[in-house]
Amino acid sequence: MEEKIKKIMSDVFLVDISEINNNTSPEDLPQWDSIGHLNLISSLEEEFSIKFDDEQITQMLNFKLVVEIVKETLKQ
Amino acid sequence: MKDLKFPELIRANNELGVSLQSKDKVRITVLANITVNQLKPVLEFSLRSEGLNASVEIADYDNILQESTSLDNKEIPIIFWELCNLTENFVYEIETFSESQISQFVEKTQNELLLLFDNLKTSSLVFFNKFSHRFYTHSTLIPNAYELFTDSLNEFLQKKAPSNFILVDSDKIFEIKSFLPCFDVRNYYSTKSLYTIDFFKEYCFFILPAILSAFSRSKKAIILDCDNTLWKGIVGEDGWENIALSEKNKDGIFYKQVHLILKSLGKRGIILGLCSKNNPQDVEEVFRKRKDMVLSYDDFIIKVVNWNDKASNLETIAKKLNIGIDSLVFVDDSPFEINLVNERLPMIKTLKVPQKLYDYPALLMDNLSLFFTRATTEEDFQRARMYREEIQRDELKSNFQNIDDYLASLDIEVALANKEIEVLERVTQLTQKTNQFNLTTKRYLPGEILNMYNAEDFDVINLSVSDKYGSSGLTGVCIIHYRQNLAEIDSFLLSCRILGRNVENVFLREVVKTIHERGYNKISASYKKTAKNVQVEDFYDRNCFTVVNATDTEKNYAADSQQFLTEIFPISYIKVVWKKK
Numbered sequence: 325m326e327e328k329i330k331k332i333m334s335d336v337f338l339v340d341i342s343e344i345n346n347n348t349s350p351e352d353l354p355q356w357d358s359i360g361h362l363n364l365i366s367s368l369e370e371e372f373s374i375k376f377d378d379e380q381i382t383q384m385l386n387f388k389l390v391v392e393i394v395k396e397t398l399k400q
Numbered sequence: 401m402k403d404l405k406f407p408e409l410i411r412a413n414n415e416l417g418v419s420l421q422s423k424d425k426v427r428i429t430v431l432a433n434i435t436v437n438q439l440k441p442v443l444e445f446s447l448r449s450e451g452l453n454a455s456v457e458i459a460d461y462d463n464i465l466q467e468s469t470s471l472d473n474k475e476i477p478i479i480f481w482e483l484c485n486l487t488e489n490f491v492y493e494i495e496t497f498s499e500s501q502i503s504q505f506v507e508k509t510q511n512e513l514l515l516l517f518d519n520l521k522t523s524s525l526v527f528f529n530k531f532s533h534r535f536y537t538h539s540t541l542i543p544n545a546y547e548l549f550t551d552s553l554n555e556f557l558q559k560k561a562p563s564n565f566i567l568v569d570s571d572k573i574f575e576i577k578s579f580l581p582c583f584d585v586r587n588y589y590s591t592k593s594l595y596t597i598d599f600f601k602e603y604c605f606f607i608l609p610a611i612l613s614a615f616s617r618s619k620k621a622i623i624l625d626c627d628n629t630l631w632k633g634i635v636g637e638d639g640w641e642n643i644a645l646s647e648k649n650k651d652g653i654f655y656k657q658v659h660l661i662l663k664s665l666g667k668r669g670i671i672l673g674l675c676s677k678n679n680p681q682d683v684e685e686v687f688r689k690r691k692d693m694v695l696s697y698d699d700f701i702i703k704v705v706n707w708n709d710k711a712s713n714l715e716t717i718a719k720k721l722n723i724g725i726d727s728l729v730f731v732d733d734s735p736f737e738i739n740l741v742n743e744r745l746p747m748i749k750t751l752k753v754p755q756k757l758y759d760y761p762a763l764l765m766d767n768l769s770l771f772f773t774r775a776t777t778e779e780d781f782q783r784a785r786m787y788r789e790e791i792q793r794d795e796l797k798s799n800f801q802n803i804d805d806y807l808a809s810l811d812i813e814v815a816l817a818n819k820e821i822e823v824l825e826r827v828t829q830l831t832q833k834t835n836q837f838n839l840t841t842k843r844y845l846p847g848e849i850l851n852m853y854n855a856e857d858f859d860v861i862n863l864s865v866s867d868k869y870g871s872s873g874l875t876g877v878c879i880i881h882y883r884q885n886l887a888e889i890d891s892f893l894l895s896c897r898i899l900g901r902n903v904e905n906v907f908l909r910e911v912v913k914t915i916h917e918r919g920y921n922k923i924s925a926s927y928k929k930t931a932k933n934v935q936v937e938d939f940y941d942r943n944c945f946t947v948v949n950a951t952d953t954e955k956n957y958a959a960d961s962q963q964f965l966t967e968i969f970p971i972s973y974i975k976v977v978w979k980k981k
């Protein structure tokens with residue numbers, strides 16, 4: 325799943341997949357602005373057929389947190 | 401597009417953008433009072449997939465009126481004006497308002513709309529989403545204040561929106577998708593982003609035909625196979641009396657409805673054609689003897705009935721009609737033929753007759769947008785007749801020894817007019833659509849042409865041609881821009897269907913005469929090469945213009961009007977009439 329999320333982020337933020345690691349955050353990727361974040365949310369929800377809470381959305385502040393929150397949502 | 405996931409679409413869009421870089425930009429600006437940034441990649445991708453180098457800009461949030469003043473008229477605006485965001489809690493507030501408070505809002509919005517109409521009046525094409533209350537009112541049995549408010553503003557839109565506005569019926573899109581998947585309330589509260597990606601995909605699909613048509617990408621002809629496509633059965637085996645094409649025979653009703661759709665396309669100026677492996681006599685016999693058929697043999701402008709392969713026949717058809725092969729749609733029941741055409745001529749849109757015949761009329765209906773034209777001009781209605789006359793002229797031509805005798809026998813008359821306001825739409829359309837006999841291929845919008853009509857330093861001359869067989873309508877345009885002591889031929893174009901009669905030479909002579917009469921001697925002109933206008937690369941050379949400089953893609957010319965008029969003689973058998981100078 326981590327690989328899948330990496331691939332999604334690399335496409336959404338138009339960077340190479342190798343540029344994404346656990347700590348990758350909006351500060352590292354110019355495309356990860358508020359619109360980029362919205363695009364990321366839409367993409368993850370589409371891929372995993374899930375729907376995040378508004379709070380979860382604001383907590384996704386780096387790659388690691390994104391993975392955790394996707395896992396958490398999938399469990400529910 | 402619909403099967404691509406959003407990240408894949410973003411990536412693919414980016415790659416397409418790079419590959420289309422060298423092409424002319426198609427600029428679209430989205431004005432919205434909500435967040436619609438996710439529309440950008442979706443719309444760019446759908447246009448780039450059609451070969452247009454699209455660039456979509458999202459204007460400043462909630463600043464529609466202000467932003468609409470800073471657009472230039474080459475941009476296509478799309479407007480998302482959401483009533484639910486007129487104020488933060490508008491949907492709920494309005495139910496608490498008094499009558500007079502509501503009227504104030506109605507009036508304010510109407511005034512703003514009028515300003516918007518005025519700001520965008522010179523744009524060629526504007527998309528404005530009709531107001532919708534669906535999301536907030538789907539469960540209200542009796543219309544509430546918000547619904548009534550929305551309806552009254554829609555009525556206003558319908559009445560007052562200028563003709564360059566296309567009012568997009570978003571409710572139809574909600575109906576296709578079912579409306580809940582179109583909205584994301586959560587995102588609306590957090591970021592004012594109301595619509596989902598699925599909605600935007602459907603939205604783009606919905607408006608695409610109109611954008612393609614603005615860039616001359618609409619289809620012009622529909623070419624059909626006969627057996628099991630135009631009727632059920634095989635005429636050569638079953639006989640003309642046993643094939644099904646009306647309610648007289650089982651399953652005939654589906655074909656009859658297809659015929660009615662074709663007839664309506666023909667009426668709009670779309671060319672109907674036959675491309676069938678058959679004995680021509682058999683096909684003709686069906687049309688002659690089956691009185692229950694809606695279509696007549698003459699409704700089909702071109703018939704290629706032989707035993708050659710269909711790809712070659714379609715190439716012949718495009719050539720005979722003098723239209724691009726990419727403007728054909730081909731319908732056949734045979735997977736073999738469809739595949740062959742897809743392989744060999746991928747630019748032709750193919751439609752396969754569905755297995756379930758009851759789906760056949762709907763298949764055509766669903767694809768009518770391929771032929772989208774916004775303004776249907778007089779010429780569109782007359783086009784079928786004109787193509788038919790052209791074929792008659794071709795037949796007559798073979799009876800004459802030399803071409804001049806033949807031309808002289810036609811009684812050709814050329815009518816010219818300058819800045820004729822009644823034909824503004826058609827003049828604009830010709831600058832948009834003409835590819836082959838077009839020296840500079842400059843595309844103009846109605847507003848731009850209107851500005852030239854009103855400007856002292858421009859002449860915009862249009863040309864119509866008629867002969868003893870009929871009129872070809874308005875088929876030529878020349879734009880002259882007068883600079884200090886130089887007249888520049890900005891555009892010179894003619895529709896291909898009138899070529900071969902020396903009309904182009906008469907037209908150029910009349911243009912030069914006009915320039916001369918306005919007191920200008922020095923003329924400049926140019927040829928700008930495109931993928932489609934090679935046939936005119938030496939047009940000016942043949943007319944004694946002098947090449948000033950030339951590159952691979954462009955040639956610039958100079959001429960002296962006085963000298964030209966003494967060197968180039970009028971053509972005796974073409975009568976010239978000026979309707980308006």
